Amino acid sequence: MEVAILDILKRLASPDSSTFEFVAILAIIFLLMLYKYIIQPFLLHVKAFNENMKTQTSNIVSMNTSLQRLETNIIALKDSSLINHNVNQVKIDESQKDINEIKGILAQFQGAMMYNARLFNRELE
Numbered sequence: 001m002e003v004a005i006l007d008i009l010k011r012l013a014s015p016d017s018s019t020f021e022f023v024a025i026l027a028i029i030f031l032l033m034l035y036k037y038i039i040q041p042f043l044l045h046v047k048a049f050n051e052n053m054k055t056q057t058s059n060i061v062s063m064n065t066s067l068q069r070l071e072t073n074i075i076a077l078k079d080s081s082l083i084n085h086n087v088n089q090v091k092i093d094e095s096q097k098d099i100n101e102i103k104g105i106l107a108q109f110q111g112a113m114m115y116n117a118r119l120f121n122r123e124l125e
Helices: 002-012 019-079 085-124
Strands: none
Touching: 019 085
């Protein structure tokens, strides 16, 4: 690709062309190379980072709703008496399900954070 660009420059930089035309052509080529090798890869990394942040935000919202359900179940457990054992068992089962769901979300969140850390450490090298 660079050879083709230099060939075009040789054709455009004929002896009768002005210095301004030559500098303008060099500036355009420089801007195109800047976009291709610096800006475009950076935009791709930013897009991937934004997608990861969206999934992590949705996981946090899901975890928040699970925590709210867990809190209501715990309040219901405190309010219920020992006589009504079936209600307590249902609430305990629901709470256990919510705890397992939160564990899964936290595992996904930890994996995403490890992936992001590895991704940005690679960019720093």
